[in-house]
Amino acid sequence: MALTLPLTLADKIWDAHVTATTPAGSDLVAIDRVFLHERTGASALKSMASAGRPVVDPRRVFAVMDHIVDTRPGRGDKTLMLGGQAFITETRAAAIAAGITLFDVTDPDQGITHVISPELGIVLPGCTLVAPDSHTCTQGALGALAWGIGSSEAEHAMATGVLRLPRPKTMLVRFDGALRPGVTAKDMALALIAAHGAGGGAGHVVEFAGPAVRALDIEARMTLCNMATEFAAMAAIIAPDEKTYAYLAGRRYAPTAFDAPYWTSLHSDEGARFDRTIVIDAAAIAPMITWGTSPEHAIPIDGVVPSGPTRAHDYIGLAPGAAIIGTPIDVAFIGSCTNARLSDLRRAAALVKGRHIAPSIQKALVVPGSGAVKRAAEAEGLDKIFAEAGFEWRESGCSLCFFAGGESFPAGSRSISSTNRNFEGRQGPGIRTHIASPEVVVASAIAGAIADPRDLEPQA
Known part of the structure; x- marks a missing residue:
């Protein structure tokens, strides 16, 4: 049932997409876009095909290789994840059979789902968009109602064009x-x-x-x-x-x-x-950094580690009352659907230009969020700035945002990362991850320890 004025933005979009309301009070909500990736896309599409259910409107469904695909130069279908190649090849075959748009491994527009959808104008203000990925909410930045779903819900949305949901x-x-x-x-x-x-x-x-x-x-x-x-x-x-409106102007699907x-x-x-x-x-608000095993375990970078769950302290290896600045780090990562867009890379490059990561840093990666971001960054020479500073420059993808791609930092490493989760083992077995902005990642990689980027002046 539609609500009456005055309405919140979310309620306006919701009401515009309700096609019916069930006797139990749930709404059937029309879904404008479905986005799949290779980690779950093949299973959803193959399940539909085996049940004889076609995609009701293939023009509204998109798929990309981003989670498991390798980000090393010269990559192809092979990936470091055991059995990962099958995810890629099966998603490709299922997407082609279903007639949906696929951004394949070598497609110029390949990239992380929540990066390429906005930059291609697939997500638009007022639309509903779902994907089997919890960070689909990223795309709400364009004024859309976008959320993560499971594979079975993706099947339902593709087969019927609607999802049954309680009003949030x-x-x-x-x-x-x-x-x-x-x-x-x-x-x-x-x-x-x-x-x-x-x-x-x-x-x-x-x-x-x-x-x-x-x-x-x-x-x-x-x-x-x-x-x-x-x-x-x-x-x-x-x-x-x-x-x-200015951001969307001229984009392919806008x-x-x-x-x-x-x-x-x-x-x-x-x-x-x-x-x-x-x-x-x-x-x-000050520059923030996490100290434990949840994003809620976050403090200002010039603060001290608070008391918290014993397991979190034991895992991260930091005691209550300790200053977090100066904590030695081993590896650094700039990437993910959170912070791997061109503006992120520009800000990080401005701080790292003319400097070099500390000798103690075992590995430092920059993984652009999409092929378009990578090309634009290279056109500006950002790749060279990062390489001269000691960072590896990679192909686009999710990479070490999480361990499912098969790539990992050395066991036991302490990581400074621009990603979104610091759960136990998120970047590999035994890896202790601190999440922060790209600026904090760069400053810490240069210092070899957690550092405040406000102490660095961008280089001309």
Whole structure:
């Protein structure tokens, strides 16, 4: 049942997509886009084919090789993951048979799902988009309602064009004021999760708003929305504005002229009621870094490790009361659907230019989020800046955001990473991961220990 005015942005999009309501109160919600990747795509498509169910509208379904694909130069179908090649070849065959759009291993537009969908204009303001990946909420930065689902739900969405869902609650997270120099969208997200817990957004669509959010560029907004899943939110969303329209202009799947009456209506009405509201002073946020085994285990980089679960302290090897700055690190990673876009690489390169990673760093990687990001970065010479500083420059993909791709850092390494999760073993068995912004990653790799990027001046 449609709600009455005034409405939140999430409720407006939800109501525009409800096709029916069940007697039990769940809604049948029309799904505009489905995005698959090779880790789960083949199983969903093959299950549909074996049941004799075609994809109802192949034009709305996309697939990409990103999770398991190798990111080493000269890559192909072979991957370091045991049995990983089968995921790639089976997804390819199933996608071709289903007639859906596939961004294959060697496709110029291959990349991480949540990077290539926005940069190709597949996700649009006001649309619904689902993918079997928890970080699908990233794409809410474009004013879409986007969320992660399971493989069986992906089958249902592809076969019927709808999903049955209860209406989610809504939450407003407003960042007032302005960020201080050296503070990023990643720090905004970690500050929120640290203050309100990794379960704080459970059951909600979170709308990010306020002056500090409006000031972010579109790629930074994607970083903020990306981390909403670490807040347990169903989805995250930011109202589209002129920055959104300018970002989408000319992209392959975007309309040549935007739907002005609809797109400009995509905002929460004055007086709209949210189920919960959180207000954060953006000026009070510092560069953040995690210390334990959950994104909620995050502190300002100039802070001390607090008391927490014993297992978290034992795993990360840091005692309560210890300063986190100066903690030696072994490896560094810049990449993932959180922080591997061109703006991320530009900021990191500006800090690392003319410098070199510490001799104690065993391995340092930069993995662009897409082929388009990689080409643009190379055109600007960013690849050379990173290489001269001691970083390996890779092909696009998820890489060491998680261990499923088969690649790992040396056992027992302490990692500084621009990824989104610091769970036990997330980057490989025994790897202890600290997540932070690309700037913190670069500063720490240069120092050989966790360091504050505000102490580094960008090189001319």
